Structure formats: structure tokens, C-alpha cells
Amino acid sequence: MDPQTVTVLTQQFFNALTLGAIYALIALGYTMVYGIIELINFAHGEIFMVGAFIAMFFLTSIGFSGSIPDPLTLAAVLALTFLVTMTVLGFIGVGIERFAYRPLRNAPRLAPLITAIGVSFILQNVVQIWRGPSPVNTPQLLTHNVRFDIGAASIGYLNIFIFLVAVVLMVALQLFVGRTRLGRAMRSTAQDREAAQLMGVNINSTIAITFFIGSALAGAAGIVYGLYFGSIQFTIGFVAGLKAFTAAVLGGIGNLAGAALGGFFIGFIEVAAAQIGYARWTPAFVFGVLILVLVFRPSGLLGQPIGERA
Amino acid sequence: MTVEPAVATTQRAAAADDRGPGTDLVLELRGVQTFYGQIQALRGIDLEVRAGEIVTLIGGNGAGKTTTLKTISGLIHPRKGQVLFQGRDVSRFPAHQLVRAGIGHAPEGRRIFSRLTVLENLQMGGYTRSPAERREDLERVMTLFPRLRERVRQNGGTLSGGEQQMLAIGRALMGRPRLLLLDEPSLGLAPILVQQIFNIIREINAQGTTILLVEQNALQALSIAARGYVLQTGRVILADTAERLAANEDVRRAYLGEI
Structure with missing residues (x-):
């Protein structure tokens, strides 16, 4: 390979990681909610979009609209933005579950599904009324110009930051679900709700916690989306949500590691499609791969075969 | 089968009231009626x-044994009547x-968490307890069921039927129940198990x-129980000491497999 190609591929590799990290963060929420109440929460993409807007609103309200050169200030502002946005989004997710989905918990499965689509329209319209229909610029705390070099390739610190945020959040989630008492309660509830109740698990609060975490992660994805792309619009949740949902299905819905894997997988497909000159065709590639995977592995890359599910 | 209701339960319930909270009565059901939608089960x-x-x-299929435990x-709330646990009306309390x-319930069909390890299943049983209590009870349960100790890292779903039943009972014990409800613990097990x-x-x-033990295997159940109730289509048709029930002609004919 000539050095030119290596440079381009290195750069594209980091682009794919960044994009994949965003999809992975959103996909986790889809898969968590599906795992625990078997609902495809179609409003989840919109929760991500609201997260991007809340972060933008928070940053401009506290007076930061451009890049912050001082690393300490930057770190503090970023930490605060994540804390505030993720908390607000967590509660929005809990509220949606409480008022839109919980009343339908014993209804036929189509009812909450349609409700989720309704919720997604409500969220879109609320944001449209709040910030208008046109794209809105988001504060660029860390500009794309801050870069370092790997060989001839130059990589933005922003790419690395987004990837690290995603990895830290995913590891934290995995530890929480895998090692803590509440995480065990979530897995038990997902497997057998009635048996979990007989262990003393409060099903309602466990489901609420699941929505909180899933929505907070989508909020984090919204923040980094704004930082990375520099502009947001009330419609961004639809396509991003659809792709993240694809990632969750690709990885095996209900499986956390699968959602993360699927997210990165889709990031790489998109960047690869763009690299070979089919940027306009990326959705076709993404969904084409989804169809292929589902034909040969219907339960997804890391999903259990259907028969094994309790 | 025709069996006269043997005991005037309402009178006994009234007597229990007089004894007040100091009584040794752990559980009392008074005129409990439970429905699944329009269908009355109890x-x-x-x-x-x-x-x-x-x-x-004891009682045949559909008599209401499992529904009574639930x-x-x-897990289900009665439409009429009361469930009193240690003198307190708990009819409206959610299961958790x-x-x-202090009520532990090892449900019908074991219902262990197949994708959790044996250890995690037991930890779930002690969900309401403090970490220190959980560790202590874990030791106690694994002493009672040495097989579970050997399989502690395995997924629940990989256990044999008998081991799963041990896990279901052990898991219920992890909550240190005052009252343990066991639903068909012998179902599907080899005679030696x-x-x-x-x-x-x-x-x-x-x-x-x-x-409180629900069993298809009535003879075995009566052999370890102090007393028994015979249920038929959602009603108690007979209540007596286990000894007398085991000797009762009608019971023997209907539930102990004698002709």
C-alpha cells in the first residue's frame, strides 16, 4: 500500500470508531429496554436528539459557546455537561416509561409499540417548537483543529475523546449489570418477572432504573454528536435511532456486548461505504448487512438462539 | 367425590381473633376468592x-392449590376475603x-434464572438481605445442598431437574422466610430424589x-405434614390432621391412587 492510502485508512479508522461509538451508546438503550420489557422503544432515537439539544442549551446557558483552550476548564465543563444532560435525560426516560408505557404493560404488544412511535413524534414536535425547524449550531468546546499525528495521518483529539467516553460508559454499564445487586435484579427481571418479584425485587423501580440508564446513555450520545458534528436539528433522532436500532438487532437484541459491537460494526460499514465512493448509499449498505446477518444468524451476532431464551 | 366440609372454619377464625397478635398463627386465609379475569379460581x-x-x-388438577399459594x-390479589400474615392483613401487598x-415462595416449575449462575440465583434469593446476612445464609444453604456448592459457577439452566429443585428451594431459603411456600417440589423427579x-x-x-406444601404426591406430603387441607374446584372440602386424612377412605380413593 502506498503511504497515501495508509494515511487515509488510518484517518477513516478513527472516524469509524467515533461514529460507531455514538451508535453503540444509543444501541445500548434499545437493547436494555427490549431485554427487560420486550419493547422496541421507538422513541429512543428522539431521546438521543433531546440529549443533543439539552447539552447545547446547557452549555450556552452557562456561557460557553466556543472552544475552551484551557484543559482544566474544558474538563470541568465537559464533566458538568455530561452530569447534567445524562441526569435530565434519565428522568425524561423514566417519565416516558411511567406515563406512556407502564399503563400498557399488560396490553397486547402492538399497543406500547405504537405508543412509542407516538412519543417519538411528541418529542420531535416539542423540540421543533422550542428551537425551531432549522439546524442549530452547537458549541464546539473541542475543535477538530486540535489534532495529533500518527505517521502522516492526523487524528482529532475529539475522536479519541468520544471513543473513550463510549468505552468508559460501556465498561461501567457492564460492571453495573454484571456485578451489582441492582444489576442482578435487572437481569432477573428480564428473564422471569414473576420469579424476580418472589425474590423481593420491585419490578416497577427496576424497569424505571433500566429506562434511566438507557436514556442517560442516549443523552451522552447526544452530547458527543453535537460536539462532533457542530450542528443539530430536531430530525436527527430518526435516522440515528434507526441505525442504532439496527446495531442492537445486529448484535443480538437484549445483549449489551452485542449492541456495542453492532454499533461499531455499523460505524465501520458507513465509513467504508463512504470511502469507496458511495456516501449517499450508506443506509443501503447498513440495512443490506442487517438483512444478510438476519438471514444467516436470525438472533444476531451475539444473541442466543431463540430456543435457549428462558 | 362427596365429602362433607369437616371443620367449621369460620368459628376457628373468630377464635383466632380473640387470641390477638400474640398468637402462634403465622398465616390465615379468610374466605379468599381469587379470579383470573372472569374465571373464578378460588x-x-x-x-x-x-x-x-x-x-x-392436596387436590386434583385445577383445584386451586397453586392459585392459593400465589x-x-x-402474585395475585384476592377479589374478596383476606390473607393475614402474622395477624396483619396483607391481601393488598405487592409480592416484593x-x-x-417473611414469606418465601418456591413456585411451580422451579422458575430458576437459567442465565444466571447458581451463585447469582442464590444471591437473588437473598435480595432483601444485607450483604453480611447474604454471605451467612449462602453458607447455610450450601451446607444444606452440597450439590449446589459444586455447581456454584454454572448457569442455572445447565442443572439437572433435581438440582434445579434444590436451587429453587435454596433460593427461597436465602430470604430467611418465616413461612415457606413450596409448590410441587417433587414434580418430575426420580423417586430417590x-x-x-x-x-x-x-x-x-x-x-x-x-x-405450606402443595403436592401431587399426597401420600408423601401427608407423611411429613402435621395437617392437611383437601381442595376441590376452589374450595376446601376437607381439613384435618395429616394422619386422619391419610386414613380417610375418600381421600385415599381420590388422591392416594387406591381403588
Whole structure:
């Protein structure tokens, strides 16, 4: 390979990681909610979009609209933005579950599904009324110009930051679900709700916690989306949500590691499609791969075969 | 089968009231009626369980045995009547609160978490307890069921039927219940395992846990129980000591497989 190609591929590799990290963060929420109440929460993409807007609103309200050169200030502002946005989004997710989905918990499965689509329209319209229909610029705390070099390739610190945020959040989630008492309660509830109740698990609060975490992660994805792309619009949740949902299905819905894997997988497909000159065709590639995977592995890359599910 | 209702349960319930909260009555059902939608499963159940007893519910399929246990543990709420646990009306309590109150329920079909390890299943059983209590009870349960200790890192779903039943009972014990509800613990087990499970039930009881046992295997159940209730289509048709029930002609004919 000539050095030119290596440079381009290195750069594209980091682009794919960044994009994949965003999809992975959103996909986790889809898969968590599906795992625990078997609902495809179609409003989840919109929760991500609201997260991007809340972060933008928070940053401009506290007076930061451009890049912050001082690393300490930057770190503090970023930490605060994540804390505030993720908390607000967590509660929005809990509220949606409480008022839109919980009343339908014993209804036929189509009812909450349609409700989720309704919720997604409500969220879109609320944001449209709040910030208008046109794209809105988001504060660029860390500009794309801050870069370092790997060989001839130059990589933005922003790419690395987004990837690290995603990895830290995913590891934290995995530890929480895998090692803590509440995480065990979530897995038990997902497997057998009635048996979990007989262990003393409060099903309602466990489901609420699941929505909180899933929505907070989508909020984090919204923040980094704004930082990375520099502009947001009330419609961004639809396509991003659809792709993240694809990632969750690709990885095996209900499986956390699968959602993360699927997210990165889709990031790489998109960047690869763009690299070979089919940027306009990326959705076709993404969904084409989804169809292929589902034909040969219907339960997804890391999903259990259907028969094994309790 | 025609059996006269043997005991005037309402009178006994009234007597229990007089004894007040100091009584040794752990559980009392008064005229409990439970429905699944429009279908009435329990048509007025009266029963009581005293501290330290093993009491068994016997009856054919659809008699309401499982529904009675589910109503006690709060998985279903009665439409009429009351469930009193240690003198307190708990009919409206959600299931997870009753676990804290002291009711443990090993449900029909074991219902272990197949994708959790044996250890995690047991930890779930001690969900309402403090970490220190959980560790202590874990030791106690694994001493009672050495097989579980050997399989502690395995997924619940990989256990054999008998091991799963041990896990289901052990898991229920992890909550340190005052009253343990066991639904068909011997179902589908080889005869030698059935005997083993019944020995363990007796041992758990000897260690101070009150037990309400639902069994298809009526003879075995009556052999370890102090008293029994015979259920038929959602009603108690007979209530007596286990000894007398086991000797009762009608019971023998209907439930003990004699002609």
C-alpha cells in the first residue's frame, strides 16, 4: 500500500470508531429496554436528539459557546455537561416509561409499540417548537483543529475523546449489570418477572432504573454528536435511532456486548461505504448487512438462539 | 367425590381473633376468592398455618392449590376475603413487599434464572438481605445442598431437574422466610430424589421454618405434614390432621391412587 492510502485508512479508522461509538451508546438503550420489557422503544432515537439539544442549551446557558483552550476548564465543563444532560435525560426516560408505557404493560404488544412511535413524534414536535425547524449550531468546546499525528495521518483529539467516553460508559454499564445487586435484579427481571418479584425485587423501580440508564446513555450520545458534528436539528433522532436500532438487532437484541459491537460494526460499514465512493448509499449498505446477518444468524451476532431464551 | 366440609372454619377464625397478635398463627386465609379475569379460581378458601407446622394442600388438577399459594405470596390479589400474615392483613401487598415481611415462595416449575449462575440465583434469593446476612445464609444453604456448592459457577439452566429443585428451594431459603411456600417440589423427579427432597423439607422445618406444601404426591406430603387441607374446584372440602386424612377412605380413593 502506498503511504497515501495508509494515511487515509488510518484517518477513516478513527472516524469509524467515533461514529460507531455514538451508535453503540444509543444501541445500548434499545437493547436494555427490549431485554427487560420486550419493547422496541421507538422513541429512543428522539431521546438521543433531546440529549443533543439539552447539552447545547446547557452549555450556552452557562456561557460557553466556543472552544475552551484551557484543559482544566474544558474538563470541568465537559464533566458538568455530561452530569447534567445524562441526569435530565434519565428522568425524561423514566417519565416516558411511567406515563406512556407502564399503563400498557399488560396490553397486547402492538399497543406500547405504537405508543412509542407516538412519543417519538411528541418529542420531535416539542423540540421543533422550542428551537425551531432549522439546524442549530452547537458549541464546539473541542475543535477538530486540535489534532495529533500518527505517521502522516492526523487524528482529532475529539475522536479519541468520544471513543473513550463510549468505552468508559460501556465498561461501567457492564460492571453495573454484571456485578451489582441492582444489576442482578435487572437481569432477573428480564428473564422471569414473576420469579424476580418472589425474590423481593420491585419490578416497577427496576424497569424505571433500566429506562434511566438507557436514556442517560442516549443523552451522552447526544452530547458527543453535537460536539462532533457542530450542528443539530430536531430530525436527527430518526435516522440515528434507526441505525442504532439496527446495531442492537445486529448484535443480538437484549445483549449489551452485542449492541456495542453492532454499533461499531455499523460505524465501520458507513465509513467504508463512504470511502469507496458511495456516501449517499450508506443506509443501503447498513440495512443490506442487517438483512444478510438476519438471514444467516436470525438472533444476531451475539444473541442466543431463540430456543435457549428462558 | 362427596365429602362433607369437616371443620367449621369460620368459628376457628373468630377464635383466632380473640387470641390477638400474640398468637402462634403465622398465616390465615379468610374466605379468599381469587379470579383470573372472569374465571373464578378460588371460591372462598379458609385455612390457617401455625408457627412451626408443615401444612399440606392436596387436590386434583385445577383445584386451586397453586392459585392459593400465589394469592398468599401476592402474585395475585384476592377479589374478596383476606390473607393475614402474622395477624396483619396483607391481601393488598405487592409480592416484593411480602418477601421482606417473611414469606418465601418456591413456585411451580422451579422458575430458576437459567442465565444466571447458581451463585447469582442464590444471591437473588437473598435480595432483601444485607450483604453480611447474604454471605451467612449462602453458607447455610450450601451446607444444606452440597450439590449446589459444586455447581456454584454454572448457569442455572445447565442443572439437572433435581438440582434445579434444590436451587429453587435454596433460593427461597436465602430470604430467611418465616413461612415457606413450596409448590410441587417433587414434580418430575426420580423417586430417590423425591425422598431426598422430602427429607430436606423436614430438615428445613426442624430448623424453625413454617411450611405450606402443595403436592401431587399426597401420600408423601401427608407423611411429613402435621395437617392437611383437601381442595376441590376452589374450595376446601376437607381439613384435618395429616394422619386422619391419610386414613380417610375418600381421600385415599381420590388422591392416594387406591381403588
